[in-house]
Amino acid sequence: MQRSNRSGEILVIGEIREGTLHSATVELTAKARELADRLGTKVTTLLMYDRVDMNVEDLAWWGADVVLCVVGEPFRYFNQEVYTNVISYLIKGRNPQIVLAPATTSGRTYMPAVAAKVHTGLTADCTGLDIDADTGLLLQTRPAIGGNIMATIQTPNHLPQMATVRPRTFPVPKPNRGRKARVEHPDLPGEVFTSSIEVLGKEHQEGMDVNIQDLDVVVSGGKGLKKAENFNLLRELASLLGGGVGASRAAVDNKWISYPHQVGLxxxxxxxxxxFAVGISGSVQHLAGMQTADFVVAINKDPEAPIFRVADIALCGDLFDIVPRIIEKIKEQRGKE
Ligand SMILES: Cc1cc2nc3c(=O)[nH]c(=O)nc-3n(C[C@H](O)[C@H](O)[C@H](O)COP(=O)(O)OP(=O)(O)OC[C@H]3O[C@@H](n4cnc5c(N)ncnc54)[C@H](O)[C@@H]3O)c2cc1C
Structure with a gap:
């Protein structure tokens, strides 16, 4: 889309899975509110679902002016084509100046297709958003060149300016419970719901219950773990810390742990x-998935392992010696409390 509407709204693409609102929806709505106040425009949050366990109007508490609800059976399972069709149709009709979506697995799947359909660009996996005080353009910051630099990107030539944002990038402000939003159910042509993808059902895969993107503590293991059973050591540490288990691709490829645990590109x-990066060398592809963690503890027997370059605490030694000692220490400390 050529640039035409510098006063349009900010459209946030929300995410609801099995009736539950993803926390990134609230986080992005609140960030959009902050940006919209600077631009003097409104925030619309789009929700697509077959059922929802909340009052959608409550998104007003975090800054939505309009909550746009598209409800129907096609949203029972994630279908990239239907998401793409609905979002693109609404963008063409509403002409927003900015579109923000979470960089979740689904957001990262449909947003490139939406960008292609509405003929604009997309800055993926942002870790910072701001408004240029002079031009009013969206400043989209993300790690680049293997995470060695933070690049701030502007997209002045096409609208909307579109970005996906890593979940847990921005703090969520306290809800303003007095705020109200308008709930709208847009009329959409039937063809946006048609798809060449037929979803036959959903199979449960180990690791799907807990989304490691939502956790405060992630304990990840790599090839250094040597076999599947050794992940129990990491499960014990993660559970003591109230976190979950992640993994490098090498561990997943070896079938020691399932794909939903994989961290990285x-x-x-x-x-x-x-x-925690345990027995993980620190390839650029792995770093792409974890380098925005607030604090990194790396355990590796190789003093030259690249993971140590991004570590706040570097523990050089055998993980089978170090991890049990950390577990012991935590238990000892808990016993004293
Ligand atoms: C297109 C593409 C996409 C990719 N995507 C991803 C991705 O999403 N995530 C990802 O992780 N990788 C990804 N990779 C693979 C990546 O390049 C690496 O191959 C992978 O990250 C290596 O995993 P690792 O660190 O577990 O294994 P290794 O590189 O083999 O490292 C194992 C580490 O364990 C240490 N170690 C061994 N034994 C012990 C011990 N007893 N105690 C302590 N330390 C020990 C070793 O010193 C070593 O540093 C991708 C690659 C490509 C090409």
Missing amino acids: SGKVVSPKVY
Whole structure:
């Protein structure tokens, strides 16, 4: 889309899975509110679902002016084509100046297709958003060149300016419970719901119950773990810390742990308060998924392992010696409390 509407709304693409609102929806709505106040425009949050366990109007508490609800059976399972069709149709009709979506697995799937359909660009996996005081353009910051620099990107030539944002990038402000939003159910042509993808059902895979992107502590293991059973050591540490278990692709490829646990370029992007990298070398592809963690503890027997370059605490030694000692220490400390 050519630039035409610098006064349009900010459209936030929300996410609801099995009736539950993803926390990134609230986080992005609140960030959009802050940006919209600077631009003097409104915030619309789009929700697509077959059922929902909340009062959708409550999104007003975090800054939505309009909650746009598209409800129907096609949203029972994630279908990239239907999401893409609905979002693109609404963008063409509403002409927003900015569109924000969470960089979740689904957001990272449909947003590139939406960008292609509405002929604009997309800055993926942002870790910072701001407004340029002179031009009013969206400043989209994300790690680049293997995470060695933070690049701030502007997209002045096409609208809308579109970005996906890593979950847990921005703090969520306290809800303003007095705020109200208008709930709208837009009329959509039937063809946006048609798809060449037929979803036959959903199979449960180990690791799907807990989304490591939502956790404060992630304890990840790599090839250094040597076999599947050794992940129990990490499960014990993670459970003591109230966190979950992640993994490198090498561990997943070896079938020691399932894909939903994979962190990195072709896995999930996590931003926990504490990230443990245990027996992980620190390839650029792994770093792409965890380098925005607040605090990194790396355990590796190789003093030259690249993971130590991004570590806040570097524990050089055998993980089978170090991890049990950490577990013991935590238990000892808990016993004293
Ligand atoms: C397109 C593409 C996408 C990719 N996507 C991803 C991705 O999403 N996530 C990802 O992780 N990788 C990804 N990779 C793979 C990546 O390049 C690496 O191969 C992978 O991250 C290596 O995993 P690792 O660190 O577990 O294994 P290794 O690189 O083999 O490292 C194992 C580490 O364990 C240490 N170690 C061994 N034994 C012990 C011990 N007893 N105690 C302590 N330390 C020990 C070793 O010193 C070593 O540093 C991708 C690659 C490509 C090409």
